[in-house]
Amino acid sequence: MTEPDRLRELADEFGTPLYLYDLDRLDDARRDLFGWLPEEFEVFYALKANPHVDLVRALRGGEGRTCRAEISSTGELAAALEAGHDPARILYTGPGKTPGELREAIGLGVRLFSAESLGDLEHIGAAALAQDAVAECLLRINDATAQAATGVRMTGRPTQFGIDSETLADLAPRLRSVPGTSLAGLHLFSQSNATDEDALIAEFRHTIDVAARIEAELGVPLRLLDIGGGFASPYGQHGRRTAYPNLRAALEAALDTRFPQWRQGTPRLAVESGRYLVGDCGTLLASVTNVKTGRGRTFVVLDAGINTFGGLSGLGRILPVSVRPGPGGAAETRRVTLAGPLCTPGDTLGRDVEVPADLGPGDRVAIPNTGAYGPTASLLMFLGRPAPAEVVVRDGDVVSVSRIEHVRTYRKVAGEHD
Incomplete structure (x- = not known):
């Protein structure tokens, strides 16, 4: 199975947004760093x-x-x-x-x-x-x-x-x-x-x-x-x-x-x-939910935003990302703004990002080198959207599937009315 096919299979099974962590690539990075x-x-x-x-x-x-x-x-x-x-x-x-x-x-x-x-x-x-x-x-x-x-x-x-x-x-x-x-x-x-x-x-x-x-x-x-x-x-x-x-x-x-x-x-x-050891073991898979053109600029809206990946991108510190289209993408490309699903203009993952010209709703993209500073470095709880799934693989086989859950706990206060 090719890598794009495997990414599509995992996205179909576990949904998006989804982080994929490959432990074989992590082993390579550790081996390289010790080697230097x-x-x-x-x-x-x-x-x-x-x-x-x-x-x-x-x-x-x-x-x-x-x-x-x-x-x-x-x-x-x-x-x-x-x-x-x-x-x-x-x-x-x-x-x-x-x-x-x-x-x-x-x-x-x-x-x-x-x-x-x-x-x-x-x-x-x-x-x-x-x-x-x-x-x-x-x-x-x-x-x-x-x-x-x-x-x-x-x-x-x-x-x-x-x-x-x-x-x-x-x-x-x-x-x-x-x-x-x-x-x-x-x-x-x-x-x-x-x-x-x-x-x-x-x-x-x-x-x-x-x-x-x-x-x-x-x-x-x-x-x-x-x-x-x-x-x-x-x-x-x-x-x-x-x-x-x-x-x-x-x-x-x-x-x-x-x-x-x-x-x-x-x-x-x-x-x-940190990032040298885990950065390139991760890939973020996201789905396109909408494409909007206004005043000369095209916005591709993903189901992954700064609540999912690198909340600092909303401050303009890590722009732009680059994406790899899913299998079957068109040879022609266009430049767009990649936006997330949040109700804030700060939810921008990249500007002038090159994507397939026919990228549309329901299609998927893969953002590479996202093993570091992903969910836990993001605005994970902003707007209460679900956290992304995190899938760990070794030798192509799934090791674990997890998701961070947002839970608010309450404490009984003395004298509080029921």
Whole structure:
């Protein structure tokens, strides 16, 4: 059966909108990423890209090197634990960890945290002390300088993320002495989606230099150094994941210079990735519900909008998507605006998107590279429309079918009338 035929069969069986996740493609991405890195590196999978348990489980298990979990909420923690992750090996990150979340995470066995500020470190320590535990903490650093010019910049400006590097020398005594914590190392994440390998290498070299300098300023040996990510993969458009064939040698050379004992595990090294690992395993299938032409522009209305895929597209940040028509599409094409079904002009997936000229109601389209930042990164509950089905396959066979349900729960309030 050809791929278009298989997509049509799944859409017929489970309806649209529908996400299809192919675990074989996920395995390929994991294998590729580990292949670009020195063997000593660990990889944290950022669950914010896609917390679907079957994907998280596949990245943890399988043949070859496997991924640890990086989470930023107790909801993601639940997904990681369901997928079989050891809580002691999970990295908990994020600038807004609440006392309740920290209490729950530590109670469930999480012991590794990324601290975004002195205050965040103190909150982690207080939660650990309350449960007679010690939290291993990485200090997330917001470096004042940066090297790369591509991707999304994450450092060098005021932000809620990380401790400003120029303040570390003065803060070092307080950071070293927070009760309930032990400084395990550093967490530096400076950019996202670097499509240029030279730029990514330059950024990692700079990060390693910064880490070596900070180790001296803190007066604490680094046991774990997370140098972040930035590995690029297309989002909702045709294309392939970026290759990084020179990255391994460049990292080895930089580490040999700044951390000569790294091959013996001092420090241990890690990177993190979300979209690179899961992005191209996903395809979003949608049906055309209407075609409307007005004032010189044609609108193709789909049953999938910003409630289904990438709610940030409504802010103009991820336009345009590209689509693959279903089997039998016409050779001639036209350019249209792809709109979703929501009652808001912000529900736009793409402008000037090339589609078959005869695309009409009842036809289906496939949006590629949608394994990352799909349903859980969308305006899922806006207007109360059903969430899309999510179908996971391996070797062409369906592994699971699921759908996120919108449920409002009520709590009895004292004195409330029946």
